[in-house]
Amino acid sequence: NAGVTQTPKFQVLKTGQSMTLQCAQDMNHEYMSWYRQDPGMGLRLIHYSVGAGITDQGEVPNGYNVSRSTTEDFPLRLLSAAPSQTSVYFCASQPTRPGADTQYFGPGTRLTVL
């Protein structure tokens, strides 16, 4: 198993550009989520999905869209990038909603918006 994979690892955007951060898992996990990590603020939940076709907002959803057409993939879209979206983005997956099951994190995407 490859686990949770994220692409790209690094990305630089100009303000107003759009892009999609990719996340995939090959463990048949139902639950997937996106976090952003900023210095001194820990991880904050952007969006999450409890299964294919079902998504919901987390703590900081503004400026981001998600969809979950398959169990494996959970892309995060930035429609019009802003400097405030400069951050490290982590995708995670888990067999069920958070509990005793391990939540697996991807390696992260470091995004800079100029």
Next chain:
Amino acid sequence: GEDVEQSLFLSVREGDSSVINCTYTDSSSTYLYWYKQEPGAGLQLLTYIFSNMDMKQDQRLTVLLNKKDKHLSLRIADTQTGDSAIYFCAESITGNTGKLIFGQGTTLQVKP
């Protein structure tokens, strides 16, 4: 609202014990977690404790939970230089599908 607080930095000498502390506000938390993040990497789950437990031990790691004070701690015995990393405390909220609240992270520096 929900909030998780940690001190930002801890420095210890190799071989000493490290104690990383965390406080949380939501009394309905079901599980509390400790994650480790090494430079440039994602988060790795170290251990977790169910909210009806007081203590959990796993090799060099001991987790203590004081529900009355809403205080969680992670003790690392015989700390090694390889333990240098950022440690995050997190809680899951009862009845809220999929939401984890993370603390700001504690940077552990282990001096040889």
